[in-house]
Amino acid sequence: MKLIILFGGASFEHEISIVSAITVKEKLQNSFELEFVFCDQDHTFYLVPAEKMKSKTFSSGEHKKFQKLQLSHGCFSFTKMFSKGEVFGTILNLIHGADGEDGTIASILDFYGFSFIGPRVDASVFSYDKRYTKMLAKEKGVKYIQYEVLHNKEQKDIELSLPVIIKPVRLGSSIGVSIVKEMDELDYALDVAYEFDSSVIVEPFIEGVKEYNLAGYIANRELHLSIVEEPQKQEFLDFEKKYMDFSRSSHVNQADISDELIAKLQNAFKMIYTDMFEGALIRCDFFVIDDEVYLNEINPIPGSMANYLFDDFAKAIEDLANSLPQKKRAQVKYEYIDSISKAKGK
Amino acid sequence: MAQKSIDYKGNTFEISYEILNPKSNINFIVLHGWGSNKTLMKKVFSPYIKEFRHIYIDLPGFGNSTALVALDSYDYKNILELFLTEIGASKDIIAGHSFGGKVATLLQPKLLVLLSSAGIYISKSLHVKTKIALFKFLKLFGLAKFRSLFVADDAKQLTPQMYETFKIVVNEDFTSVFESFPNKALLFWGDKDSATPLSSAKKIQTFIKDSSLEIFDGDHYFFMHYPQQICKLIKSTYEMDKRK
Numbered sequence: 001m002k003l004i005i006l007f008g009g010a011s012f013e014h015e016i017s018i019v020s021a022i023t024v025k026e027k028l029q030n031s032f033e034l035e036f037v038f039c040d041q042d043h044t045f046y047l048v049p050a051e052k053m054k055s056k057t058f059s060s061g062e063h064k065k066f067q068k069l070q071l072s073h074g075c076f077s078f079t080k081m082f083s084k085g086e087v088f089g090t091i092l093n094l095i096h097g098a099d100g101e102d103g104t105i106a107s108i109l110d111f112y113g114f115s116f117i118g119p120r121v122d123a124s125v126f127s128y129d130k131r132y133t134k135m136l137a138k139e140k141g142v143k144y145i146q147y148e149v150l151h152n153k154e155q156k157d158i159e160l161s162l163p164v165i166i167k168p169v170r171l172g173s174s175i176g177v178s179i180v181k182e183m184d185e186l187d188y189a190l191d192v193a194y195e196f197d198s199s200v201i202v203e204p205f206i207e208g209v210k211e212y213n214l215a216g217y218i219a220n221r222e223l224h225l226s227i228v229e230e231p232q233k234q235e236f237l238d239f240e241k242k243y244m245d246f247s248r249s250s251h252v253n254q255a256d257i258s259d260e261l262i263a264k265l266q267n268a269f270k271m272i273y274t275d276m277f278e279g280a281l282i283r284c285d286f287f288v289i290d291d292e293v294y295l296n297e298i299n300p301i302p303g304s305m306a307n308y309l310f311d312d313f314a315k316a317i318e319d320l321a322n323s324l325p326q327k328k329r330a331q332v333k334y335e336y337i338d339s340i341s342k343a344k345g346k
Numbered sequence: 347m348a349q350k351s352i353d354y355k356g357n358t359f360e361i362s363y364e365i366l367n368p369k370s371n372i373n374f375i376v377l378h379g380w381g382s383n384k385t386l387m388k389k390v391f392s393p394y395i396k397e398f399r400h401i402y403i404d405l406p407g408f409g410n411s412t413a414l415v416a417l418d419s420y421d422y423k424n425i426l427e428l429f430l431t432e433i434g435a436s437k438d439i440i441a442g443h444s445f446g447g448k449v450a451t452l453l454q455p456k457l458l459v460l461l462s463s464a465g466i467y468i469s470k471s472l473h474v475k476t477k478i479a480l481f482k483f484l485k486l487f488g489l490a491k492f493r494s495l496f497v498a499d500d501a502k503q504l505t506p507q508m509y510e511t512f513k514i515v516v517n518e519d520f521t522s523v524f525e526s527f528p529n530k531a532l533l534f535w536g537d538k539d540s541a542t543p544l545s546s547a548k549k550i551q552t553f554i555k556d557s558s559l560e561i562f563d564g565d566h567y568f569f570m571h572y573p574q575q576i577c578k579l580i581k582s583t584y585e586m587d588k589r590k
Contacts, residue, residue, distance in 0.1 A: 192348040
């Protein structure tokens with residue numbers, strides 16, 4: 001089966017997308033016929049030879065020598081001196097952050113009629129902006145942590161009591177995130193988040209809160225769930241640690257929690273996923289407080305596709321690729337114009 | 347890194363900055379030179395004098411800070427003044443490299459640190475004057491498209507606004523600004539500096555009453571090789587002054 005891994009993008013997470021793509025390549029190269037399409041920060045697409053899938057290729061600018069690609073209907077295409085070529089296949093959207101998770105890539109792929117693994121436009125909108133994620137959780141009946149929104153153009157005091165955690169509203173990873181324990185740290189922490197987004201979300205920081213991650217997808221009308229992982233406990237992952245996290249490939253063990261709690265987490269996942277994220281393999285990160293499950297965030301394109309949470313990752317991708325939703329497109333038949341023309345006798 | 351919006355003369359400037367050692371209460375503010383940015387300065391100075399609160403700032407139009415209009419050095423000073431008030435930072439020690447040295451001087455910190463500072467006007471060489479005259483002549487015939495052949499390397503990558511800024515600031519003479527600087531200044535220079543020659547350093551030293559000059563082996567970016575010595579002197583000078 002042919003699979004095109006699409007990565008890069010004009011995003012703060014451009015580099016972690018490269019790391020993700022290299023990791024996923026290792027995991028899938030024995031099961032798929034892989035092609036690699038790199039989206040540069042200026043939105044040029046390049047066809048990257050498999051043996052060149054190394055981070056150095058991109059940091060050194062070597063990729064600029066590779067074949068440039070254009071978007072065509074249902075494929076990437078290129079013209080060489082005397083020949084034309086096309087790159088066909090199902091796309092695995094592995095662009096993290098802006099472009100990949102904000103709905104831009106989903107729109108383009110839909111428009112050009114690609115078959116792709118990844119969140120669709122509406123799913124992207126609801127998971128990319130943390131405010132909309134809370135709205136979605138509310139609508140679906142899943143608990144979420146209370147929050148406040150601040151904007152860099154207005155002066156406003158926060159009402160939550162310290163400590164709080166401050167996040168840019170539209171960034172997927174922990175970039176720009178700070179924990180504020182004392183009032184004199186607040187202003188700088190806000191400016192740190194404002195470097196990445198004009199709006200920030202403030203939530204209470206709950207020391208030692210239990211955190212669980214769960215990934216899954218719907219294929220053949222059935223929900224397939226990964227094991228539940230309790231991520232290693234740190235206050236939060238800074239960029240360097242996050243970078244390492246995106247290259248994870250070794251399998252982890254199921255969290256040591258009751259069957260009842262597992263069922264609660266799975267149920268919350270199902271509520272969030274169903275009728276919104278079809279076509280994507282997503283990871284939901286939950287908090288558990290007093291045995292209640294709270295949605296923290298949705299990663300519609302998780303780092304290295306959360307491969308380490310699945311027993312048979314290649315099989316999961318294959319199943320998903322074989323049951324992707326197809327966008328309904330209106331058929332234009334000009335019946336209306338024709339009937340008017342006939343009525344006029346022309 | 348962090349970012350703050352500053353409104354000045356009807357324009358908004360996004361100022362990108364970074365604070366290290368936030369719990370200290372003495373500020374060590376570092377301003378980069380023309381075409382440079384805070385990342386370079388941070389790389390050089392962040393390992394030293396950690397008892398000070400380091401504040402690294404991208405000047406408007408450089409690094410991640412924005413400037414959509416042309417500015418002169420006084421505008422830079424005013425914008426930074428607003429910014430420092432916003433973040434509540436007193437002007438204890440301000441170090442500036444090259445163009446940043448001019449802005450640092452205007453800000454009148456308690457202790458001024460000049461690293462190969464600009465500010466002494468050096469008249470344009472005959473070669474540059476000829477280029478300007480020739481270009482102005484060509485422009486009369488609508489041949490402005492050959493501009494890139496005439497523009498200095500420092501200016502080639504600039505937006506039109508920043509090119510205007512460039513032309514304004516290279517023509518400023520800071521003699522009287524240096525002469526009226528009221529506090530102590532430490533001057534650090536590279537002896538092989540061709541952008542702001544050692545002769546400028548000696549002039550500034552005579553202009554600023556309470557100043558001293560340390561000369562190092564190196565060019566316009568000499569300070570990248572001697573951060574430890576520079577920081578040691580900054581610290582001892584600041585502490586000695588405080589005791590007075």
